[in-house]
Amino acid sequence: MFSDVDPQKILIIRTHRLGDILQVTPMIRGLREQYPAAVLSILVAEGFQGAIEANPDLDAVITFPRSSWIDRLQATEKIDWGVYREIRDFVRKLRCERFDRIINRQFTDFEALLTHLLAPTVFRGKVIDDQGHVRYADPVTQRVIAETMARGRNPALKNLVDLSCEVADVSPSERRLVFPVRGEVVAACRQRLLGRGGSPERPLYGIQPGASRSFKKLESDSLASVVDYLIQAKRGMVLFLGTAGERALGEEILQRIRSDRASVVNLMGETTLEELGGFLTLCDLLITGDTGTVHVAAAVGTPTLSASYGMTYPYETAPYGPEHLILYSDLPCAPCDDPDLCRKDMACRRVLQPEVMILGIDLAHALAAGEEGEVRRIRQDPLLKAVRLLYTGREKITPPLTLYDLQVEIPPLPASNDSVVIAQDAPPPAGPSKCEKVLDAVQRIRQCIAATVEEFDRGNKAEGFQAILPVFDLINGIVGEAGVAEFPSGLPGLLNRIGQVMERMDLALLQELLVQEMLPLMDEMEKGLPRQTNSA
Amino acid sequence: MNRCFSRNFSLLKERFPLVESRILDPADPALPVPVPAESGHWTLRRPTPKGEEVFLHSPRDPRAEGERIARSIPDDPGMLVFLGGAFFYHVTAVLPRLGEGVPLIVVEEDPVVFTAALSVAPISPLLEREETLMFVGESPDSIVSSLMTRYSPEVLAGMTILRHLPSLETAPDEYRAVEVQLKGLRDLADCRLNDPGLGRWFDEGVDGLAAAFDEVREEHARDVGKSGEVQEIFHLMQLLRQEK
Numbered sequence: 001m002f003s004d005v006d007p008q009k010i011l012i013i014r015t016h017r018l019g020d021i022l023q024v025t026p027m028i029r030g031l032r033e034q035y036p037a038a039v040l041s042i043l044v045a046e047g048f049q050g051a052i053e054a055n056p057d058l059d060a061v062i063t064f065p066r067s068s069w070i071d072r073l074q075a076t077e078k079i080d081w082g083v084y085r086e087i088r089d090f091v092r093k094l095r096c097e098r099f100d101r102i103i104n105r106q107f108t109d110f111e112a113l114l115t116h117l118l119a120p121t122v123f124r125g126k127v128i129d130d131q132g133h134v135r136y137a138d139p140v141t142q143r144v145i146a147e148t149m150a151r152g153r154n155p156a157l158k159n160l161v162d163l164s165c166e167v168a169d170v171s172p173s174e175r176r177l178v179f180p181v182r183g184e185v186v187a188a189c190r191q192r193l194l195g196r197g198g199s200p201e202r203p204l205y206g207i208q209p210g211a212s213r214s215f216k217k218l219e220s221d222s223l224a225s226v227v228d229y230l231i232q233a234k235r236g237m238v239l240f241l242g243t244a245g246e247r248a249l250g251e252e253i254l255q256r257i258r259s260d261r262a263s264v265v266n267l268m269g270e271t272t273l274e275e276l277g278g279f280l281t282l283c284d285l286l287i288t289g290d291t292g293t294v295h296v297a298a299a300v301g302t303p304t305l306s307a308s309y310g311m312t313y314p315y316e317t318a319p320y321g322p323e324h325l326i327l328y329s330d331l332p333c334a335p336c337d338d339p340d341l342c343r344k345d346m347a348c349r350r351v352l353q354p355e356v357m358i359l360g361i362d363l364a365h366a367l368a369a370g371e372e373g374e375v376r377r378i379r380q381d382p383l384l385k386a387v388r389l390l391y392t393g394r395e396k397i398t399p400p401l402t403l404y405d406l407q408v409e410i411p412p413l414p415a416s417n418d419s420v421v422i423a424q425d426a427p428p429p430a431g432p433s434k435c436e437k438v439l440d441a442v443q444r445i446r447q448c449i450a451a452t453v454e455e456f457d458r459g460n461k462a463e464g465f466q467a468i469l470p471v472f473d474l475i476n477g478i479v480g481e482a483g484v485a486e487f488p489s490g491l492p493g494l495l496n497r498i499g500q501v502m503e504r505m506d507l508a509l510l511q512e513l514l515v516q517e518m519l520p521l522m523d524e525m526e527k528g529l530p531r532q533t534n535s536a
Numbered sequence: 537m538n539r540c541f542s543r544n545f546s547l548l549k550e551r552f553p554l555v556e557s558r559i560l561d562p563a564d565p566a567l568p569v570p571v572p573a574e575s576g577h578w579t580l581r582r583p584t585p586k587g588e589e590v591f592l593h594s595p596r597d598p599r600a601e602g603e604r605i606a607r608s609i610p611d612d613p614g615m616l617v618f619l620g621g622a623f624f625y626h627v628t629a630v631l632p633r634l635g636e637g638v639p640l641i642v643v644e645e646d647p648v649v650f651t652a653a654l655s656v657a658p659i660s661p662l663l664e665r666e667e668t669l670m671f672v673g674e675s676p677d678s679i680v681s682s683l684m685t686r687y688s689p690e691v692l693a694g695m696t697i698l699r700h701l702p703s704l705e706t707a708p709d710e711y712r713a714v715e716v717q718l719k720g721l722r723d724l725a726d727c728r729l730n731d732p733g734l735g736r737w738f739d740e741g742v743d744g745l746a747a748a749f750d751e752v753r754e755e756h757a758r759d760v761g762k763s764g765e766v767q768e769i770f771h772l773m774q775l776l777r778q779e780k
Contacts, residue, residue, distance in 0.1 A: 066776075069773075069776050070776050070777070070779055073773055073776050073777040074777055079773075083773060084769055084770075084773065087769050087772050087773060088765065088769045091768070091769065091772070108775075108779065109775040109778075109779075110772060110775040110776050110779065113768075113771060113772055113775060114772065117768055117772075132771075
């Protein structure tokens with residue numbers, strides 16, 4: 001819980017990137033359920049309101065011309081006083097709203113400072129204070145930052161949907177992305193397809209080749225072969241999806257295909273966001289990279305096949321829902337920090353050659369059809385040696401989302417209802433007491449600290465960072481068990497500092513904080529626990 | 537023309553040739569006539585926009601009043617600006633308390649008052665200080681421009697503004713406009729000191745500042761923490777400008 005007092009007005013900040021906005025919708029659902037009387041608003045950049053304006057859990061969508069401000073400010077070395085006045089009026093307007101809770105799920109500095117300037121009673125996420133210092137307001141965000149800095153190839157990272165719910169401290173009754181598409185819009189999309197040569201008899205594949213960032217774009221050569229395969233081998237129809245700015249990319253692919261071009265409908269730049277959802281509803285499979293569209297597909301329940309490489313780390317960003325297959329380019333350098341600095345000419349993208357994408361399509365079909373033998377055959381294909389096959393499963397997600405590594409394990413087929421036996425009258429098994437759990441966590445924190453210091457002493461920097469990460473979860477667990485009132489008052493501040501020190505990779509200071517400050521706090525915590533008594 | 541006026545006038549011409557044009561003809565019968573206070577020092581009655589009349593200095597003892605005002609200034613001001621000079625009792629009283637090199641700025645919005653002052657108030661102690669500046673009937677932009685040309689941000693950021701309340705009652709809007717701009721200038725100077733990245737905005741000069749100051753209102757300037765609103769908005773702009 002944030003505090004004992006229910007909030008009156010909550011602002012969620014997640015200003016841009018379609019997928020990221022959709023990934024906070026389960027959190028918004030949780031907030032609505034937990035605070036039914038509160039006014040819930042979201043702040044998004046102009047152009048993204050379509051992703052969220054039909055969301056039934058929100059009371060207001062506040063927009064601002066983020067891109068236009070950036071363009072105007074970057075266009076000249078002089079001050080743009082028009083932008084000055086617009087930003088000033090925008091901040092004043094938001095201040096008048098007097099939000100008492102702000103959940104900032106944006107990690108950009110502008111929104112972090114804005115969160116501070118709006119001076120809410122309680123806030124979560126990244127904040128920049130008066131002095132320009134970056135602060136992470138809650139233990140979950142602190143942990144995320146620490147994990148991101150030391151993430152390496154950590155498959156235990158949580159999906160952003162689950163993290164958002166943790167940050168807001170909510171647990172929605174149903175954890176799924178929310179993107180309502182009206183029935184009449186779907187019907188109109190169907191009509192448009194029929195008018196452009198579509199046939200209900202043929203499987204429909206959506207392809208989104210472009211992306212907001214250039215390194216995320218799929219290679220047109222690869223996609224042309226994939227389109228040929230879908231048309232010739234699968235007898236399918238293909239929809240090109242994307243923005244008007246990406247339309248040329250669609251035309252380029254179209255020029256390269258060898259099969260019947262009439263089987264391709266280029267819808268790039270021809271759809272509103274809701275219509276995009278409508279067309280995706282009609283698709284049997286969406287094929288794309290790490291794009292916002294993959295999350296729209298997840299929201300409307302369409303299976304996806306996505307290529308993941310570069311900075312993208314699917315454990316964090318996989319589409320939330322069943323039947324999503326991710327081809328993860330599993331090179332030693334992945335996930336990278338900045339593809340612009342790549343010295344390997346984006347080898348991670350080249351791994352996902354057309355043959356690999358085609359195997360992915362077959363795998364998606366085999367998984368959907370429950371053809372276990374075919375799944376086993378495909379996963380052993382030598383072409384997939386450098387690719388990790390990650391799958392969200394076949395059934396509704398039970399949070400948190402965990403990805404199946406298909407080369408290790410194939411998810412079970414959905415169980416029929418009568419196979420589940422629930423012991424109605426069985427008493428719940430006796431678990432450890434609250435005191436025991438806290439004590440156990442304290443011991444494990446000590447072990448983590450010892451392991452971290454040992455790794456650092458050996459010069460193993462990455463391993464040391466890895467070893468300290470469980471501490472954040474353990475402390476969250478303690479908060480849950482012991483309650484904030486019994487929590488040593490210095491611990492939240494210390495965690496914040498540890499997060500910052502990890503961000504700066506300052507090993508010496510990190511060790512000092514752990515040994516000289518964290519360990520004494522653990523001692524204090526242990527002493528504060530009631531003594532265990534042996535009863536007869 | 538009395539001797540006091542003649543001496544003051546020639547001193548002024550020497551130090552501030554431009555101020556000369558602001559001085560009216562002392563023989564003009566329309567000029568108000570100073571009146572003696574009980575202590576024998578001079579004071580002046582002036583009308584306010586509300587239709588009332590105020591004494592610019594105490595009708596009992598203007599000099600003692602000036603010394604009282606002078607005692608209220610903070611220790612070691614980096615720069616002192618008086619809004620309202622009137623007959624300068626409060627300004628001259630402050631001189632012994634000012635350190636060497638501390639700029640002393642006097643803004644008198646009413647040339648009538650300034651002309652009358654020259655007839656009764658010896659201003660040589662003020663003008664002997666090289667760091668004294670006088671603005672008579674100048675526009676806020678002109679004052680700010682002149683200060684920006686002469687002083688570094690370090691000096692401007694340490695500006696203390698003292699308001700001579702009777703003078704402010706006679707021309708509230710004019711003094712208010714000057715005060716707002718001066719505070720904006722101080723904010724921006726502070727901004728530049730605390731964030732070198734903002735320096736070039738400061739350096740853009742009075743055209744940019746005029747637009748900014750127009751937007752700054754005292755009631756919004758100190759909303760959050762220690763930062764003024766201008767500084768906050770500039771900081772937001774800076775973050776957006778840096779975004780990839």
